[in-house]
Amino acid sequence: MAKEPMTPITLQPGTELRTRPRAMTRERMRWYVDAQPTIAADDGRIHTQPPTIHDDDDYARAQGLPGIIADGMISTNWIQGLLVDVFGPQFACRSRLKTKYIAPIYENQVVTACARVQTVTQNENGDTVYTLEVWCEDDSEKKLTVGSAMVQLPA
Amino acid sequence: MAIGGVVTDLDVGDILGPVEYTLSPFVVREYCHAVEMHQDCFQSADDLIMPPTLIHLDKLRLYNHACPGGTGPTARIHYEYDAEVFAPVRVGDRLSVSGEVKERYTKKGREYVLMEMQLKRIETGELLVRYLDQVILAYKAKEEKAA
Numbered sequence: 001m002a003k004e005p006m007t008p009i010t011l012q013p014g015t016e017l018r019t020r021p022r023a024m025t026r027e028r029m030r031w032y033v034d035a036q037p038t039i040a041a042d043d044g045r046i047h048t049q050p051p052t053i054h055d056d057d058d059y060a061r062a063q064g065l066p067g068i069i070a071d072g073m074i075s076t077n078w079i080q081g082l083l084v085d086v087f088g089p090q091f092a093c094r095s096r097l098k099t100k101y102i103a104p105i106y107e108n109q110v111v112t113a114c115a116r117v118q119t120v121t122q123n124e125n126g127d128t129v130y131t132l133e134v135w136c137e138d139d140s141e142k143k144l145t146v147g148s149a150m151v152q153l154p155a
Numbered sequence: 156m157a158i159g160g161v162v163t164d165l166d167v168g169d170i171l172g173p174v175e176y177t178l179s180p181f182v183v184r185e186y187c188h189a190v191e192m193h194q195d196c197f198q199s200a201d202d203l204i205m206p207p208t209l210i211h212l213d214k215l216r217l218y219n220h221a222c223p224g225g226t227g228p229t230a231r232i233h234y235e236y237d238a239e240v241f242a243p244v245r246v247g248d249r250l251s252v253s254g255e256v257k258e259r260y261t262k263k264g265r266e267y268v269l270m271e272m273q274l275k276r277i278e279t280g281e282l283l284v285r286y287l288d289q290v291i292l293a294y295k296a297k298e299e300k301a302a
């Protein structure tokens with residue numbers, strides 16, 4: 001089980017946060033593919049869907065890709081998971097996350113989600129507002145996903 | 156207007172939804188399990204909270220509702236995710252999601268579609284999440300673009 005957030009949060013601008021590196025395995029891509037019809041059905045059972053570019057090499061090649069690639073939302077969620085680990089449930093209460101997929105993530109590519117604190121301010125209500133640069137990189141530090149985040153912590 | 160056809164036909168001004176539903180604990184747990192977010196607030200708490208990224212699957216909910224013909228001839232590639240959360244969404248909440256196609260444009264040989272979505276609480280009309288989703292309608296490798 002993931003740890004609850006540190007309290008009080010005392011991150012300073014420049015602080016860098018990172019997840020452990022994870023291989024974007026075929027299974028991880030498949031989990032996300034299957035989650036979509038399963039959630040759409042919402043009947044407590046697992047459902048699957050027709051071939052996609054995220055789980056079927058032949059279909060991906062037919063679409064002009066060299067093979068399956070990860071759904072961009074997986075890397076967005078890995079970044080979000082990092083931010084929830086740091087800031088807790090408040091990240092799901094008052095926040096913003098923006099990500100752009102600048103390079104495809106291929107099978108077994110090693111991915112680390114990262115965040116760097118940019119600013120820490122207080123708003124008119126006394127809430128603490130963090131802004132962060134966020135990204136996912138591979139094991140050569142090549143950026144695959146880039147973006148920004150904001151989280152507002154109540155006073 | 157391209158509502159009623161396939162996703163690749165969607166055009167500026169198209170309105171998708173609204174679609175109403177109740178957030179279930181199964182949906183929150185299943186989604187977070189799939190993307191390895193095992194924090195208590197998504198898996199174990201009495202009052203599970205919606206991970207903001209779940210709004211992305213509401214886009215598929217809207218597509219299924221507005222485009223019964225399916226995806227169309229090409230696979231979409233997700234390009235940009237941008238979600239702002241104004242208030243927490245919890246299991247049991249009655250929700251309404253809607254979308255509007257804001258832009259459709261071609262850049263470097265690739266066709267992009269930008270849709271804005273809003274997730275509201277039915278009971279009060281409160282805006283809970285605003286989502287800007289940008290997709291590329293068909294993948295084209297660099298070599299193909301140069302041809």
